Amino acid sequence: MTYSDLITLLPLIFLIVWACALLLVDLFIPKGRKGWTAWLAAVGLAAAMGLTILYAGQQRFAFSGMVVLDGFSSFLDVLFLATGLLGITLAYGYLKRMGIERGEYYALLLFSVTGMMLMAQAANLIVIFLALELLSIPLYVLAAFARPRLDSEEAGLKYFLLGAYSTGFVVYGIALVFGATGTTQLSEIVSAAAGTGSGPAVSLPLLGVGAALILVGFGFKVAAVPFHMWTPDVYQGAPTPVTGFMAVGAKAAGFAALLRIFVTALPALNGNLVPVLWGLAALTMLVGNLLAISQTNIKRMLAYSSIAHAGYILMALTAYGKVPRDAVASALFYLVTYAVTSFGTWAVVIALEKAEGKGLEITDYAGLGRKRPLLAAAMTIFMLSLTGMPPTLGLVGKFYLFRTAIQGGFIGLAIIGVLTSLISAYYYLRVVVTMYMREGEPESTREPWLDFTWSLSALATVILSFLPMALFAWASGAVLKLF
């Protein structure tokens, strides 16, 4: 391992060492004091974020080109670390309140974040597979973290089984791509596929099938239709902070892999893949939004909403052949948009959630506008942002995605996108209607870190919508290192 190798992966290495240490240290932290573990985990994440920002802007390869550090990975690493931090602020009071305060939560969270970071930095299919496992396995455990609550155990098992199944697709896809090109290195795949490599001619059908299988595998991870079946059950059953972490982190990691593989390694396949991606995006937007309408449980509704948002990002991905730069930038921008809004939403959900899974029906929100005006105002902002209304970041994010689709010439897909946004307005507004226009006596929790999370998210959602310049510049600068 050279010095350059070390620098390239430094934040990640630091974090994984920290996580291992945390696992040990946690043993010596007394039972009622697991808050210390949370603080230690947060310090680790913050330090890793500092390191990431320190090395942002560099372009490096490491470990014989299997791992890369570029604008894309720096952008996503910061997003993943922030996701981890917010996963902690959500859980800090929740775990205690629900009687499931165990130190492993924080260690597992750190491991999962490490996996996500590795995913963003991977430049080799085997490393991508490794990252996928590293991020997923802690998530399976986390989903079942509310043991012995049955629905949480069910969520964990379901996520595990379907996740393992989808990983199988990824591995098979990798094998076929290797069979077609003789390499797992993304940089060599691209030259092999373009016919400029040194090896023998590539079998395009084989490569295509391999790519499709990889798409299926990550389709599971990002919850794209028709690979979304697990999402509502797992989102509903998992402890809510885990759901929030998963909704943002796992989705972003899945898209990181898709963007990295398709944009850098498989531009040659664009023509063949466009119909597939088009259909996937259209179906995801339609099914996610249509099924969300009939939900009465807020966690299930948000699960379908998260499916729908994956569809919007897939819409941008469809245009990767024609405008790779904008496809990547708009997807990244939207992931941040979704992260900011989504964490705020989950914080509100946690504030209203009570033991035994009570307080999760949308009707439980009745009267919130009167009882907790600020909390309700924040929730309104999040709902508007998920719909894509001003003055929120959601509008800016959708602007960018739709522009990418139009630049790519996919007007039809963009029309499906806006029409499904209209459908989504209906169910997001229903939450607002319930909060402000129906009478009720909702019970909500006040916890400092929770209040911090939703107020920060709400402020960011509004302020960034007026001042999105820095975020735009950062996302558009975060282009992939093309080989």
Next chain:
Amino acid sequence: MDFITNPLNIVIFFPLVGVLVLLFLPAGKKGLLRWTALATTLVTFCLSIWMLVQFRAAEAVAPGDLHLTLTLPWVQVAGWNISYALGVDGLSILLVLLTTFLTPIAVLSTWTAVEERVKDFMLFFLLLEVGMLGVFMAQDLFLFYIFWEFTLVPMYFLIGIWGGPRRIYAAIKFFLYTMAGSILMLLAILWLGVHQGTFSVPDLMTKGGIDPHTQLWLFIAFAAAFAIKVPMWPLHSWLPDAHVEAPTAGSIILAGVLLKMGTYGFLRFNIPLFPQAAVQAAPWMALLAVIGIIYGAAVSYAQKDIKKLVAYSSVSHLGFVMLGLFALNAQGVEGGILQMINHGLSTGALFLLVGMVYEQTHTREFSVYGGLWKIMPVFGAFMLIVSLSSMGLPGLNGFVGEFTILLGAFGSKAIGSPWFAGVAALGVIMAAVYILYMFQKIFLGPEGSIVEEVKKHGHALRDLNAREIITTVPLLVFIFWIGLYPKPFFDLMAPAVTKLLAGVIH
């Protein structure tokens, strides 16, 4: 620095100052909250007058241009070319003045009508004013879209929280309907941004060069947003629900200003940006407008609810505006603009007056009314003037607008046939029918059962009080002013109309 000192920006964002003050006032002090909101809107009105003075000075130098402009780079990264661009011409300034004029009146109308959650009500109301002013001043499509969509949010709350029994249904319907049109416009805006490289409205006007086929599609996408807002037949079905359920102040603003955003959009964007498509579409738009005129009038006559009657009459009146705009000649368009103002004044006044009697009776069914002339003479007189203005009696504002529109439409080359104007003229007669029917049902004949009904609750029907008279009189002044001497209004808009129609070649 320009951002703070620009008169337009000051006018747009002054209501936000009121919002900030309101946020720190206790929710229980209703009087204080009301006075703060009223003071804010009155100052905003004064500021808009100050803006008018400056505008006229600038207009004397370069008539028809956008004045008092402010253009600041906003999002200029990642291939975006978005500016924070404001500006007013003769068209915008009239609608800005209409907005700042109607808002304090609407606030006054809530004085005793809104007792619940006064603070929230005033907050949403001031936010709504910010949105509306922004819509009329924005000269960048992205900025315009933000203001345009933003107006939905406070209005949605105003209807949904303070509305009538079916308020939730009406609020959601209003929101979804309007959004359905807006999102198609959003795609067209993005298309323009991608292919023309700018979102700036003046730049897009000079750039041109879009082929006629694409123009037509873009025209349709923009028209979807605006036609729903106007609303044009057959996209009007959200309007009666929204109006009937909205609180009085909401109805005044909805009829007075929000509907004008639709017609404004046609004139500001559809016609100058896609002139060829506009000429092509003119006969069809005229057809829809005429159907709207006749249909709105006929349905008005069949209503049992006063507010619903007024709501449908809006469909008919705005049909006139659309007919004038798509005459695509100076006369028609000027008449259309004047009629926008007229409709804001007369229909605003109608909703205001209906709200005043509703506050006492809590019903709007015609069947229980009758013989109020004797009990409420001042109210009756006001109502008579406003009704006559609404049906277009010579000497009052409605006549000037409708006459000019019909004149324009009659000789319009774009519409191509005088028949449209001919049939539309029938609408004027039909307006007389339903308006006089309404007046007769409320004020003439034997005393209606409502008089006894109110007495049962321990107090008799009273005539308008001083506050209510003060609220109404400014509207009446303008109704007479425009009716008797419309020249200053035409003078103000004429140069802008010439500019907007410059690209239209028949």
